[in-house]
Amino acid sequence: MKKGNKYGTHRVIEPKGVLPQPANKIDNNMDEIYDNEILIDVQTLNIDSASFTDISARAGGDHEKIKEIMFEIVATQGKHRNPWTGSGGMLLGTVERIGDALVGKTDLKIGDKIATLVSLSLTPLRIDNIKEIRDEVDQVDIDGKAILFESGIYARIPADLPEKLALSALDVAGAPAQTAKLVKPGDTVVIIGAGGKSGMLCCYEAKKRAGITGKVIGITHSQKSTDRLTTLGFCDHVFPADATQPVAVLEKIEALTSGQLADVTINNVNISDTEMTSILITKDTGVVYFFSMATSFTKAALGAEGVGSDVTMIVGNGYTRGHAEITLQLLRESEKLRNIFTELYA
Amino acid sequence: MKKGNKYGTHRVIEPKGVLPQPANKIDNNMDEIYDNEILIDVQTLNIDSASFTDISARAGGDHEKIKEIMFEIVATQGKHRNPWTGSGGMLLGTVERIGDALVGKTDLKIGDKIATLVSLSLTPLRIDNIKEIRDEVDQVDIDGKAILFESGIYARIPADLPEKLALSALDVAGAPAQTAKLVKPGDTVVIIGAGGKSGMLCCYEAKKRAGITGKVIGITHSQKSTDRLTTLGFCDHVFPADATQPVAVLEKIEALTSGQLADVTINNVNISDTEMTSILITKDTGVVYFFSMATSFTKAALGAEGVGSDVTMIVGNGYTRGHAEITLQLLRESEKLRNIFTELYA
Ligand SMILES: NC(=O)c1ccc[n+]([C@@H]2O[C@H](COP(=O)([O-])OP(=O)(O)OC[C@H]3O[C@@H](n4cnc5c(N)ncnc54)[C@H](OP(=O)(O)O)[C@@H]3O)[C@@H](O)[C@H]2O)c1
Ligand SMILES: NC(=O)c1ccc[n+]([C@@H]2O[C@H](COP(=O)([O-])OP(=O)(O)OC[C@H]3O[C@@H](n4cnc5c(N)ncnc54)[C@H](OP(=O)(O)O)[C@@H]3O)[C@@H](O)[C@H]2O)c1
Numbered sequence: 001m002k003k004g005n006k007y008g009t010h011r012v013i014e015p016k017g018v019l020p021q022p023a024n025k026i027d028n029n030m031d032e033i034y035d036n037e038i039l040i041d042v043q044t045l046n047i048d049s050a051s052f053t054d055i056s057a058r059a060g061g062d063h064e065k066i067k068e069i070m071f072e073i074v075a076t077q078g079k080h081r082n083p084w085t086g087s088g089g090m091l092l093g094t095v096e097r098i099g100d101a102l103v104g105k106t107d108l109k110i111g112d113k114i115a116t117l118v119s120l121s122l123t124p125l126r127i128d129n130i131k132e133i134r135d136e137v138d139q140v141d142i143d144g145k146a147i148l149f150e151s152g153i154y155a156r157i158p159a160d161l162p163e164k165l166a167l168s169a170l171d172v173a174g175a176p177a178q179t180a181k182l183v184k185p186g187d188t189v190v191i192i193g194a195g196g197k198s199g200m201l202c203c204y205e206a207k208k209r210a211g212i213t214g215k216v217i218g219i220t221h222s223q224k225s226t227d228r229l230t231t232l233g234f235c236d237h238v239f240p241a242d243a244t245q246p247v248a249v250l251e252k253i254e255a256l257t258s259g260q261l262a263d264v265t266i267n268n269v270n271i272s273d274t275e276m277t278s279i280l281i282t283k284d285t286g287v288v289y290f291f292s293m294a295t296s297f298t299k300a301a302l303g304a305e306g307v308g309s310d311v312t313m314i315v316g317n318g319y320t321r322g323h324a325e326i327t328l329q330l331l332r333e334s335e336k337l338r339n340i341f342t343e344l345y346a
Numbered sequence: 347m348k349k350g351n352k353y354g355t356h357r358v359i360e361p362k363g364v365l366p367q368p369a370n371k372i373d374n375n376m377d378e379i380y381d382n383e384i385l386i387d388v389q390t391l392n393i394d395s396a397s398f399t400d401i402s403a404r405a406g407g408d409h410e411k412i413k414e415i416m417f418e419i420v421a422t423q424g425k426h427r428n429p430w431t432g433s434g435g436m437l438l439g440t441v442e443r444i445g446d447a448l449v450g451k452t453d454l455k456i457g458d459k460i461a462t463l464v465s466l467s468l469t470p471l472r473i474d475n476i477k478e479i480r481d482e483v484d485q486v487d488i489d490g491k492a493i494l495f496e497s498g499i500y501a502r503i504p505a506d507l508p509e510k511l512a513l514s515a516l517d518v519a520g521a522p523a524q525t526a527k528l529v530k531p532g533d534t535v536v537i538i539g540a541g542g543k544s545g546m547l548c549c550y551e552a553k554k555r556a557g558i559t560g561k562v563i564g565i566t567h568s569q570k571s572t573d574r575l576t577t578l579g580f581c582d583h584v585f586p587a588d589a590t591q592p593v594a595v596l597e598k599i600e601a602l603t604s605g606q607l608a609d610v611t612i613n614n615v616n617i618s619d620t621e622m623t624s625i626l627i628t629k630d631t632g633v634v635y636f637f638s639m640a641t642s643f644t645k646a647a648l649g650a651e652g653v654g655s656d657v658t659m660i661v662g663n664g665y666t667r668g669h670a671e672i673t674l675q676l677l678r679e680s681e682k683l684r685n686i687f688t689e690l691y692a
Contacts, residue, residue: 018592019649122652151652246363293644301663303365306366310663315647317659
């Protein structure tokens with residue numbers, strides 16, 4: 001077997017010297033694998049919400065058109081990085097081969113069912129056939145193969161949770177785990193996109209951390225997600241709003257916090273132009289955590305400067321230590337969360 | 347006078363409900379001003395480095411072409427937000443009128459010479475004439491007018507420093523002020539784009555904070571900036587590299603830190619695709635501060651996840667409390683800094 005680089009640079013075709021994520025084209029030939037790669041027989045792709053929303057809009061919701069776009073992305077790049085949003089997603093599959101150099105070093109064995117926790121935007125992928133598209137949950141069942149690099153992270157699918165449930169939650173595992181790190185007892189926390197997948201997990205975790213002296217406010221959008229989140233009962237306040245409208249949202253948050261604003265704001269939407277809202281509703285000394293992949297760096301940086309806000313803005317790193325375990329544990333811990341995730345995603 | 351909104355939403359033409367920064371078009375009619383606006387007679391625009399580099403490249407360096415592009419941007423948007431980089435810059439000018447509602451509230455008076463510290467990407471601007479383009483320093487002298495909103499921040503040009511020197515430093519004032527907050531004694535700090543304007547200020551401040559038990563490493567690019575930074579003597583190590591090449595830079599940083607990597611990495615480049623390098627050279631538990639406006643949110647978020655790094659990534663907010671005073675003070679404190687800034691920018 002050929003020797004591979006830890007980060008997978010051996011698969012980069014163009015441009016040379018960069019890593020697989022920023023690369024325009026990577027090698028997705030899987031007839032041979034490198035000595036530090038794991039070959040996965042792919043069952044389901046969980047497309048990133050911002051990416052799936054975009055592809056579906058381009059296809060006018062038509063499944064044959066969606067398939068065409070997906071095949072085209074992989075044919076061009078050797079991976080499924082949405083060229084318009086830049087984002088990926090993750091996948092569920094079975095370990096098919098393990099590179100020689102990893103034998104005895106990895107705790108995986110052939111036949112293990114795993115979810116990859118590195119983005120599809122850097123994962124070599126071959127799609128042979130698209131079998132089913134589940135719009136509601138951004139999941140696509142395929143026949144195909146993928147490669148996990150040596151530095152790539154993964155989670156074994158737990159025996160006690162349905163696999164599609166686990167897959168959905170693992171896709172956004174970074175969000176509740178970061179919420180756990182950021183929220184302190186007594187904090188006022190605002191979650192934008194609070195009725196969505198990552199939003200609900202963050203609301204639950206935020207309330208757990210902020211405690212009874214804290215306050216969790218969930219901003220939803222549709223009637224459906226508003227009702228859902230209200231029923232869950234994790235938040236002190238829930239209201240629907242269009243997060244692209246900063247002034248209207250600010251007035252609402254001022255009223256709910258007696259003008260104090262948020263210590264921590266977590267942005268979980270899947271649409272653009274919500275940076276300014278996130279900044280304005282947060283204290284000058286507070287933190288905005290942008291989990292949304294539709295965040296624009298310049299809009300955030302210049303937006304805060306533009307209103308003279310000293311807020312700390314954090315880029316939503318999809319990984320944080322223990323994020324998979326933390327997130328799966330939430331589903332075990334809260335029957336309400338487990339039920340709603342089963343209903344929506346399993 | 348008509349009543350204005352604190353954030354300037356009264357000037358937004360399209361789309362409605364957003365703030366001036368994300369707006370596509372704002373009103374730059376200055377025959378009348380609103381009651382909480384300050385009218386500035388503009389002398390010099392300090393175009394953001396990422397923006398000027400981009401415009402100059404599009405114009406093939408031709409001054410007439412640069413003028414055309416600049417007029418076109420302002421005609422379309424009513425402000426100078428580069429449509430390709432999203433970024434602005436700042437301006438130097440004289441207070442010409444003060445809205446009724448601000449009289450007695452602002453400490454400015456007519457005739458004061460100020461630099462605006464809010465981005466040009468949200469500042470209503472009218473350009474009547476472009477008088478001189480100074481490529482080397484991204485500065486453009488014009489005849490024109492601009493508006494400072496009530497929430498807009500500014501700095502009075504100090505009497506003891508040449509005004510173009512002050513303007514250059516104030517443009518990047520956020521960077522050294524954030525460096526002061528992030529760097530602790532004993533830290534290993536890597537600065538990318540270290541020989542540039544914000545880079546030199548950050549190197550000086552980082553060494554001051556990291557102290558003799560800390561280590562400051564400056565990554566430069568051209569021979570010129572390498573020599574300049576080496577001569578300044580602020581860094582423990584200086585080496586030139588192409589920051590878009592993560593693997594090569596990582597090897598160098600591993601060697602200089604005995605494999606320990608950086609506690610804090612500050613990215614001050616003006617080109618894209620340096621996210622991965624910034625992430626890889628930083629400890630898993632460290633911080634990357636992206637001051638560069640050429641940073642891509644998704645490349646940073648997915649890049650860190652892709653290599654399983656738990657690094658904290660901060661969006662370079664151009665504002666932080668006291669940033670103007672802190673930065674001007676550095677120029678007073680260090681004769682070396684003052685001399686090189688005078689030579690390069692004044
Ligand atoms: N940083 C990372 O590593 C990482 C990893 C995975 C995902 N993500 C990103 O995280 C975000 C959320 O993912 P998800 O799976 O939780 O998505 P999701 O379930 O689709 O949730 C998105 C939410 O945004 C809300 N929303 C849409 N338009 C809105 C508007 N104008 N105003 C207010 N809210 C609005 C939606 O509300 P309604 O349903 O009521 O319309 C929905 O609840 C996406 O941007 C995704 O790309 C990031
Ligand atoms: N966040 C904010 O609010 C804010 C405010 C102002 C500016 N900025 C941004 O901050 C950044 C720096 O601004 P500045 O005024 O300090 O710019 P600058 O003086 O032009 O410095 C940029 C530096 O990047 C270096 N560089 C260029 N290509 C490189 C490469 N391939 N590898 C390594 N280094 C490379 C250059 O080195 P050589 O000269 O040796 O080629 C130069 O020293 C810009 O992106 C600007 O947009 C942000």
